[in-house]
Amino acid sequence: MKKLDAFEQDILSSYEAGELKSTSPSKTDLAKFKAATTASIIKDRRINIRLSSPDLMDIQARALEEGIPYQTFIASILHKYAAGRLFEKPFRLPRHSTSPARKAAQAG
Secondary structure: OOHHHHHHHHHHHHHOOOOOOOOOHHHHHHHHHHHHHHHOOOOOOOOOOOOHHHHHHHHHHHHHOOOOOHHHHHHHHHHHHOOOOOOOOOOOOOOOOHHHHHHHHHHH
16 A cells, blocks of 8 residues: 555544545536536547647647546537537647747747
């Protein structure tokens, strides 16, 4: 068994001392979980798309930040866009674009 870090050891100690209590999710949370599960399970169509290498690298980096496979990340983005729930946020990683305008902006 791997050695526990301080945070994990604290959780284990609390569990063993009976300080942790199990709770049930609310009906609202259960409904959200059920909808998300249903939406993510039903995948009955396949598509093929072509992306530039820099865009794919950026997508893979973002997926890595989220801790999910990049194909799942792309599907999630498309689902949010289709549902009208996609909101733009500032990007934290440098872009790898080959656009001359973007290269000029990054250089100076």
